[in-house]
Amino acid sequence: MGIFILLLLGFVAFAIYRYRKYQTQREIEEMAADAQAYISSETVELLQRFKKLLEQENVAEQDKQHIQQKFKYINENLFCQSYSEASVREYLSHAEQKLALIRIKLDRLDMPQDQQSNQEFEQLK
Numbered sequence: 249m250g251i252f253i254l255l256l257l258g259f260v261a262f263a264i265y266r267y268r269k270y271q272t273q274r275e276i277e278e279m280a281a282d283a284q285a286y287i288s289s290e291t292v293e294l295l296q297r298f299k300k301l302l303e304q305e306n307v308a309e310q311d312k313q314h315i316q317q318k319f320k321y322i323n324e325n326l327f328c329q330s331y332s333e334a335s336v337r338e339y340l341s342h343a344e345q346k347l348a349l350i351r352i353k354l355d356r357l358d359m360p361q362d363q364q365s366n367q368e369f370e371q372l373k
């Protein structure tokens with residue numbers, strides 16, 4: 249009878265262990281999905297901004313290629329590995345760095361137009 253109780257307790261302990269491990273993995277997968285959704289939305293926003301800049305036709309070819317390569321890299325590496333919390337955080341930080349570089353480049357390309365419009369406004373005064 250004692251062996252049966254020990255086996256039953258062992259089984260319950262193992263079930264609790266597996267359930268906690270499953271819960272942890274599920275939380276990591278949810279975190280990965282949230283990270284992918286965030287990066288995707290930021291990428292779409294920056295792509296729309298890039299498209300507006302391209303319509304203005306005053307962007308150098310080298311700048312176009314440079315930004316397109318960064319977008320290509322983000323799109324190719326959009327899948328987030330959900331092995332561990334650290335891998336999700338690594339993916340998120342790496343993708344945010346790439347998006348920040350794109351954002352900075354787009355800001356620089358937008359800047360001359362803003363300065364020109366400021367000069368025109370000052371002339372109108």
